[in-house]
Amino acid sequence: MEIIKEKTDGFAEEHLFIQMVLAEWKKQNTNLDKLLNMLSDEQFSAAIAPGRNRGIYLVGHLLAVNDGIAPLLGLAEKLYPQLESVFLTNPDDPKAQMPSITELKEYWQIVNTRLEKFFETLSADQWFTRHTAVSEEAFAKEPHRNKLNILINRANHQSYHLGQLALLK
């Protein structure tokens, strides 16, 4: 009886912490949603500080990172692989061709809605399997490099740039 009870508690906690990580990740997306609704297109065209990245670049950067989560988790391909060059591989370049902020906002909703649906299909155990950027050999030694850790890491990355985007207000 005691063993069963402990087992149940262990599994309850396991589900709980997946919820905790998902909740923090969604909270950061919601924080960007709020900024996207609050700021004008002109504000997104401005740099966050003199000589620094423009708002539109950081929005595209966060979008491209979220679009990369599905392949990292082995769930699907990217929806907008064309964003990679301009928003991930290269620094902000005012001369670069990029989608408008209106288009980026639209893609942002599509990418996150798709991810949330994917996440609902993952079991607790699946969250603890390796992501696609780590080999089986490396994962055997570093079991923290799992799918759930991607979301912990991405939420913090997003917080980092949200602190910068908030300067556009």
Added chain:
Amino acid sequence: MEIIKEKTDGFAEEHLFIQMVLAEWKKQNTNLDKLLNMLSDEQFSAAIAPGRNRGIYLVGHLLAVNDGIAPLLGLAEKLYPQLESVFLTNPDDPKAQMPSITELKEYWQIVNTRLEKFFETLSADQWFTRHTAVSEEAFAKEPHRNKLNILINRANHQSYHLGQLALLK
């Protein structure tokens, strides 16, 4: 046999998860350590962007937040409660009396070293108990408001301001 195996996996994942959250929290502290070593006192006296918070204020703010983790987790009192008024309750005020950046750096190491020692004493189950800012009644309905969630939240809060402090470079 199958039940025991599942139980063991559940608990292994629980421990792994705590390590993952602690690792992300420590990573954010290390990121601030690097900035503290890299930037001059003059750089910390500057605002992160025109008319925004100064570097020294954000360092004190992050320090005061970390100093508040021990009481939130029911482990100990704050070491530097005097930081609360200038760095948490009030916005950045160039006329306010505050410790020097050298003193803040010293406190930062002391606070985090103490926290890491405390964290080693917490069992996996204790991490999933409520923090002191949530009542027993509320916690029964919202079990994610546990001690571990404080660290998830604080790591993201720190990332947010690290993105701003990085502008001092």
